[in-house]
């Protein structure tokens with residue numbers, strides 16, 4: 001319907017090729033560092049190719065589909081992936097190949113909560129027999145489960161959850177009830193339409209006594225008809241800001257009966273006579289959330305920011321707007337220092353959070369190994385670290401994606417840029433798996449407790465909080481000094497707020513009031529604590545990684561930039577704490593600007609090194625060839641609104657006025 005408009009060789013393609021020629025480092029080697037080795041890169045590419053070449057997984061661009069189409073296609077693809085593609089290619093969970101799974105997945109898929117929450121919960125909360133019964137069924141999609149914890153009335157405050165599981169000794173069943181509208185489960189992914197089971201978090205009640213939140217497997221739909229079972233009201237909660245392919249659901253249960261064996265009973269059990277047996281700490285009930293807070297940031301936030309950076313930096317390298325040199329040619333917007341100041345620190349964030357996150361995953365794995373031997377002494381530390389890490393990463397990456405989107409000017413607002421999709425995907429990561437403020441407060445609670453202890457009684461990673469403040473020797477811009485600066489700031493923040501808490505409580509103020517009045521500083525302490533962890537982990541990585549000099553230099557520059565950018569955007573905090581002087585801050589700002597200039601020629605190479613395929617980004621601005629304008633035009637042509645040359649509705653509603661206009665104009669014409 002539309003004629004083709006094409007340039008023989010677009011200037012934009014030429015510009016991006018030049019950028020690549022100017023890069024001062026081997027891009028492929030940086031990709032290997034990012035992936036964790038050459039073999040990992042090869043393996044990832046193999047898996048990604050397997051998925052991308054599969055005709056069943058092809059679908060039209062998201063921005064041309066309705067919600068219904070997006071849900072339908074995502075379900076069809078996910079069913080195929082989990083039942084055919086994965087088992088047929090030996091990509092079993094736990095295998096090395098499976099690690100690259102999230103990068104290979106189509107841009108929209110579902111059944112993810114089934115895989116990342118329902119299945120892990122069976123493993124962590126189920127006894128051996130329960131795991132043996134439920135796990136194979138879940139892995140084969142014979143049962144599909146949601147993680148049903150949040151209710152209409154309560155998400156953060158889990159002690160406030162209202163759904164009840166009352167033990168009926170006579171029938172040896174639990175009776176599940178949502179006593180009020182506010183008790184209805186609300187939000188769980190995959191639950192509205194696809195799931196036939198749910199892992200329901202409910203208050204256990206035996207003989208009128210409440211035992212708190214426990215995990216129950218509840219069947220919600222019939223396995224042959226997929227109809228909701230008696231007593232179950234289930235459906236999709238409606239359109240959201242993003243995740244439109246996913247059926248986040250509501251679930252109202254009235255006298256739904258499940259067998260006694262459906263209480264997942266690794267940590268606590270109800271005997272046939274109603275005796276309650278506690279086998280492990282109540283806190284392990286929260287273990288599923290720690291698991292997700294440790295493992296989700298990579299795929300749901302860090303990779304998302306990496307994609308946004310790829311789009312915004314490639315586009316900024318080909319988008320020419322205005323003059324730097326009066327009388328010269330128009331420049332790429334990436335040549336403006338201010339554009340570099342928006343985008344290059346986001347690259348630093350991607351690297352910092354990725355490598356810090358790998359450290360947390362290792363710590364968590366060590367914790368799980370100890371837990372298997374009955375030792376959960378590190379639980380409080382891993383909870384505090386993972387809570388603030390999830391909060392900080394989701395916050396930094398969400399802010400970063402919005403910066404990238406706005407840095408693309410008007411085109412960043414177009415769905416065709418791929419950026420609104422990424423923003424809507426990442427923004428709920430600040431809410432799900434624990435709302436960020438609530439998580440920072442959890443970390444602060446732990447830190448304040450630690451502040452009253454001796455260094456010898458604290459975990460090694462926390463002891464600095466109560467040790468003497470360290471002196472910085474030399475320039476603030478050295479990596480060692482950045483660590484000292486952030487550690488000192490975290491220690492002073494925690495000590496400061498602990499003092500405030502103690503003083504207020506010594507004056508007789510009730511603890512809950514003390515806590516509320518100190519909460520602004522408590523959150524600041526948790527943020528500074530996790531920042532010192534991230535910087536420390538990034539510096540360790542950069543120091544230890546084996547790579548060529550040019551790559552090392554880029555990583556060191558990104559690491560320094562990450563610390564300095566944070567200092568420069570929060571300089572008031574560092575000055576207030578007395579950790580930095582005005583002179584330090586001036587130097588930090590100047591050094592940041594120098595680093596931007598130094599990294600600028602490598603910016604396109606650095607995003608190329610993330611190695612996202614064009615189809616994994618669905619972005620007209622971020623495609624490898626830089627051919628942005630032709631792609632934008634081609635995408636516009638696909639808009640469903642352009643199917644007909646004349647849209648019938650616009651014709652119908654506007655025609656009377658147009659006819660009036662025609663008569664007036666023709667009257668004017670004939671008068672003239």
Ligand SMILES: CCCCCCC/C=C/C(=O)SCCNC(=O)CCNC(=O)[C@H](O)C(C)(C)COP(=O)(O)OP(=O)(O)OC[C@H]1O[C@@H](n2cnc3c(N)ncnc32)[C@H](O)[C@@H]1OP(=O)(O)O
Pocket residue numbers: 112113117147149150155156157158159189283286287289290300379380383431432433434435438442445
């Ligand atoms: C394509 C799809 C991708 C996206 C998928 C998205 C999937 C999303 C899933 C979800 O969102 S699932 C729902 C997630 N919900 C939450 O995370 C709820 C957040 N709330 C909580 O974690 C807790 O209720 C709370 C905020 C910690 C409660 O605070 P409260 O002060 O009431 O604590 P208590 O319950 O009394 O706990 C006391 C004690 O326990 C310690 N603790 C709390 N959480 C944990 C934990 N996770 N692990 C270990 N320990 C924990 C807490 O620090 C207290 O310790 P003490 O200070 O008493 O020693």
Ligand SMILES: Cc1cc2nc3c(=O)[nH]c(=O)nc-3n(C[C@H](O)[C@H](O)[C@H](O)COP(=O)(O)OP(=O)(O)OC[C@H]3O[C@@H](n4cnc5c(N)ncnc54)[C@H](O)[C@@H]3O)c2cc1C
Pocket residue numbers: 113147148149150153154155156157186187188189243248428431432433434435436437438441
């Ligand atoms: C896309 C998406 C997917 C989800 N998937 C699932 C799922 O699969 N399963 C599931 O069970 N849930 C799921 N959820 C729900 C999610 O876990 C909750 O929304 C989340 O835990 C936050 O709880 P809330 O909505 O009750 O927020 P609230 O706690 O009501 O937060 C509202 C405001 O109150 C503030 N606030 C709350 N408590 C405090 C406090 N103590 N001190 C200071 N401020 C406070 C918060 O900071 C926030 O500003 C999902 C949510 C989304 C958006």
